[in-house]
Amino acid sequence: MTRKASPKRKPARTSKGSLSEGLLVRLRSSFEMNEIDRARFNAITHSDLNQIALSHKLNGKDDGHFSHKVTTKGITNQKTAGLCWLHASLNLLRPRVINNLGLENFEFSTAYLQFWDLLEKGNRYLEGVIELRNADPLDRMWKILNQWMIAGDGGWWGYAKALIEKYGLVPSSVMPETRNNKDTRVMSKVLAELLRSKAAEILRANDKGSEETDLRKIKEAAMEDVYRFLSLNLGVPPTEFEWRHQKERKEKKTAKAKVGVKQDRLTAWKKYTPQSFFKETVGLELSDYFCLYHTPDRPFDKHYVFDEQYCTVGTDEMNFVNLEIEPIKKICLKAILADEPIPFGVDMGIDQSTKHGLMEHKLFDYEALFGIKMELSKSERKRLCAPRAGHMMAIIGADLKKGVTKKWLIENSWGDDKGKKGLWTLYDSWFDEHVDHVIVHKRHIPAKTLKIFREKAERLPIWYWD
Numbered sequence: 001m002t003r004k005a006s007p008k009r010k011p012a013r014t015s016k017g018s019l020s021e022g023l024l025v026r027l028r029s030s031f032e033m034n035e036i037d038r039a040r041f042n043a044i045t046h047s048d049l050n051q052i053a054l055s056h057k058l059n060g061k062d063d064g065h066f067s068h069k070v071t072t073k074g075i076t077n078q079k080t081a082g083l084c085w086l087h088a089s090l091n092l093l094r095p096r097v098i099n100n101l102g103l104e105n106f107e108f109s110t111a112y113l114q115f116w117d118l119l120e121k122g123n124r125y126l127e128g129v130i131e132l133r134n135a136d137p138l139d140r141m142w143k144i145l146n147q148w149m150i151a152g153d154g155g156w157w158g159y160a161k162a163l164i165e166k167y168g169l170v171p172s173s174v175m176p177e178t179r180n181n182k183d184t185r186v187m188s189k190v191l192a193e194l195l196r197s198k199a200a201e202i203l204r205a206n207d208k209g210s211e212e213t214d215l216r217k218i219k220e221a222a223m224e225d226v227y228r229f230l231s232l233n234l235g236v237p238p239t240e241f242e243w244r245h246q247k248e249r250k251e252k253k254t255a256k257a258k259v260g261v262k263q264d265r266l267t268a269w270k271k272y273t274p275q276s277f278f279k280e281t282v283g284l285e286l287s288d289y290f291c292l293y294h295t296p297d298r299p300f301d302k303h304y305v306f307d308e309q310y311c312t313v314g315t316d317e318m319n320f321v322n323l324e325i326e327p328i329k330k331i332c333l334k335a336i337l338a339d340e341p342i343p344f345g346v347d348m349g350i351d352q353s354t355k356h357g358l359m360e361h362k363l364f365d366y367e368a369l370f371g372i373k374m375e376l377s378k379s380e381r382k383r384l385c386a387p388r389a390g391h392m393m394a395i396i397g398a399d400l401k402k403g404v405t406k407k408w409l410i411e412n413s414w415g416d417d418k419g420k421k422g423l424w425t426l427y428d429s430w431f432d433e434h435v436d437h438v439i440v441h442k443r444h445i446p447a448k449t450l451k452i453f454r455e456k457a458e459r460l461p462i463w464y465w466d
Helices: 021-030 035-045 049-053 056-060 084-101 110-131 140-148 157-167 185-207 212-234 274-281 325-337 366-370 378-383 428-434 447-453
Strands: 241-243 270-272 289-293 302-306 319-322 342-346 391-401 404-411 423-427 435-441 458-460
Touching (some): 084 110, 084 157, 084 274, 084 391, 110 140, 110 185, 110 212, 185 212, 270 274, 289 447, 302 447, 319 447, 325 428, 378 428, 404 428, 428 435
Parallel strands (some): 289 319, 302 458
Antiparallel strands (some): 241 270, 302 319, 391 404, 404 423
């Protein structure tokens, strides 16, 4: 029997820029542990990196005092739901209700707006399927629609604005939180599966030659199932409700409350719709708030719009004016001095300590810990697609020294057991490096900047901010 010759093995592929044997020899010879490195190794392998990289000097300089604070009370808690954008937006409005009604504390129902947010996102998704039904599966917009535009928690001020304008607001007692309102992980997965099943139904009908009007009828029937699913998870949103409240106690509290005495601080029941409640207790025109960005990879003093970036079908896409960071800080200070909170977006994944409630540039000194250099400007981060704003909070204070802002007081939505009873100190250098955008009333924005908003916006692709 003749033996077959073994196929010749192809030589290893070499390519310009590969990790060649010569380069590997160089890398191996470039590092040999000395006594200092052994001490580093022992510390690093047995410790939390942030615990040993935390700059003791920077951590110790915060005295906890602020020269100016917005009048507000209480800390909200999003728990494990990705609703920071909703909490930050509502924390702009919450102080007005507290002050207007003389309350000791107050919270809006996040479950109420979350219901409408997910219903609108479901409708947005199925409309996208109808619009792109003949797209190649490799089309980038098709993949974005099906991968991260379906049933997620995430959002922006523009989402909250559209929802409030359309559906109004209700107190937390009217539509209380549920388990799935605060922990959305399973609910979101099931909702995404439900929506994809309805999308498949639309695509099957399209493959059989159905007209767009018939596809939309399928979508409208599908939304009944989505409404049912959300109602069983979050509750049925009210169309009207009765509500009363207790005014803040002005007099000195007695050690023991008197029994049988009329509670003068308790108001009579009053009937509202969600829209009338927003109008009567908040009374703001949300279209008077504008988004200011600081993104160094785009020209400044220009108007931009995010392509296809909206939640509620029929509303405007998100837009902003890109400014240098110093004008943005001056605008923010004007708002704080006017006793107004500022929702803002940040990259919360770097140089912030939840334990200490601090945000400071190079708060964690990884360079000294590892003996390496990591120089990276904000402009370079943007160019290299480093994470953009993944979290929203509210600025509620500033600390001035000789007219110059040294640090900012931040209201988070992670409960009062995080940070300093729910508050963070944000140092001005961190503002420069990691603040992405702010939402402020037009009265604080210079006329020349407002004029830019009236210019035709340059469109940015939907994946720009990802």
